Amino acid sequence: MSAPLTAGLPSLKATIEATGLRADKSLGQHFLTDPAILGRIAEAAGPLHDLTVLEVGPGPGGLTRALLDAGAQRVVAIERDPRCVAALQPLVDAAGGRLLVLAGDALALDHRRVVSGPCTIAANLPYNIGTELIVRWLRVPADIQRLVVLVQKEVGQRLQAQPGTSAYGRLAVLAQWASRVEGLFDLPPGAFQPPPKVHSRLMRLTPYPSPPIPARLHSLERITAAAFGQRRKMLKTSLKAAHPDSLALCTLADIDPTRRAETLDLQAFATLANALDQLTSQGPDQR
Template identity: 50%
Template sequence: MPDALPPLREVIAKYELRAKKQLGQNFLLDLNLTSKIARRAGDLAQCDVLEIGPGPGGLTRALLMEGARHVVAIERDARCLPALAEIEAAYPGRLTVLEGDALALDPLPHLTPPIRIVANLPYNVGTELLLRWLTPDTWPPFWQSLTLMFQKEVAERIVAQPGSKAYGRLSILAQWRCDARLAFTLPPQAFTPPPKVSSAVVQLDRLEAPRYPADPQILSDVVARAFNQRRKMLRASLRGLLPDIEEVLTGVGIAPTQRAEEIGLEAFCALARAVAERR
């Protein structure tokens, strides 16, 4: 059911909202697509939703139309605030707009659990935000699920399996603590201005406990070292980890001559546990 607000193209013209490259902005104006993203996040009627980078508010409107209990939107670009204020007025008490940098602002005082995060993430901060959400100090985190749009290449890295070129640190950190799925892709022409690459929406549903036991810091360190030199054999890329790394690798069933992209999540967790025992 459409709301009574004007079409997004009119809103953008009214407030002269040209997307800024330095803010990683690409506006998604098709309300059919923004509604598809909102629906992908599941039943929002009993949830608060955190949105990053709403811009002129296309996804914000879709989240509210799809019944989100309360949306907290963080927007860095002050030019977009009047457009978001119109949405706030149209949905009294259901939208809170916070002006500022999502990397610096704490939205939690404004949110009531259960919380879902749904966002067409600005390209320049998307991966950094995802890594923060995947590596909090305590698990389970404050959010139940993440429904996020990225450049397609980043989305493919999140869901990649061993043996593929896209498989890496992001794949492991996401899949260790979440069910991760690529929901759908969007062509460049869906956006204003069209980016040079396709985009994709990824759905991440948190697990209450990680898939396999491991110390988060050690696992992150092991994986970062392994993939920072992904062309090297593990006995070389992990040399600085422990003096007897070949013995440790063999002990958990990994051949020292294997490369990082050949090793599955379960084996990396076993390696992290073995490293923890030696330290």
């Protein structure tokens, strides 16, 4: 077996010390440096030999190293912090064309402009933008084989939540409608530098080729935004934010208008989204 690509490089901790990197809390940075944990994350991303991996917020490059050593055909890393971009340069040189580091804000970049064809997303997501990025990626799932992302445990719980629980909300509905959602393992604060105040959870989302419950994503987003925007209100009140005649909407969907959002399952939300399309005379396109 050949030596890992990164075998000749200084250790990750040595790189951090040599470059004087300190995590910037304003950017949501918490560096993960344990090679064993990083290897588990890369393994969870699945076979990578024929894929491009998109990584957001590589920091000093711990997960980047693990992805390259796991055989990723190519890694495209988006990093906002210029200090980290500079620290990654030795890894770029060692990777022989397999690593591209782009300086910029992931929220301002359409990944389809830098990654062509199927890709996997693997990232220790900055806490302050993780949820927004996940929802954005779920809107364009056709070219994404899977998302393997480390997030706050609370976000992971919201992604996995079931109807009738306090964590159940818009994020759970959208994620579970568009993908198979798995929570893989939790990490304590002490695994990171500096330690955050919360635990983290590694999540794997595998987008469906087409959602098993037909609906238009745009309409589903409107319905869930309205319903959970006033989650303590009955549907006859909260759904007025999606359509002025909320009672007609519920009647068409055959859903009791006195129910509340947290009691509805995926099928019920999809039915409401389809009813919204009928009331507003929109087409049947499922996206």
